[in-house]
Amino acid sequence: MSEAHAIESELVTEPMSWAQICERYPDQWVALVELDWNDETDEFTIARVAGHGATRREPFAQMRRAGLRYDEVGHFFTGRVRAHAIDFVR
């Protein structure tokens, strides 16, 4: 394993399922990389977590601080979506 790869491995998690991600980072925003994405279902089987936090911006901020750059990043919330979100465009 190269030194660069070893450093990156410490900054992102091992590949995990969505259920595992939700269990480890409950009610948080997560930035997912190396997603094994299924375009037919719009779901992924496994991904690695490169950032997480309570706010929408925090996962991206963590990635920037760590110098992580990926072409494709998934940005998702592990908690339940609230219905009153819809009020903001009324």
Added chain:
Amino acid sequence: MKVRRFEPDDDLIVVKARVFGRHGSRRLTLALDTAASHTHITPDIIDELGYSPAEGEAITSVRSAVGKEPGYLLRVQRFESLGFGCGDFLIHIHDLPSGFGIDGLLGLSFLKRFNYEVRSTEGRILVEPV
């Protein structure tokens, strides 16, 4: 015809989307909203992709519970959702509190390109291009 699943017990119809920019793409979560004229995405996602408000085509304001809030219209390289995509897609960029759990709304500006059927009790959306 494409079929997408959503959780029928959720308060909203939540779907996945993908937005492309100079720095790659971001996969995100939107609430399907047939009462929203535009497709809305929060600025943090757009900023990460290398876009700037200076590229906006128009300044907008959105009425919310706390008054009018500023936003802007931006044309993104490509936008995908529900199994379909389109280039040069105009999106309304507007902030949204983090606690809601979505990155924006999938509105009529995208949905009107398709015939779609929301089967609420089954948790399925059937989509076909017009």
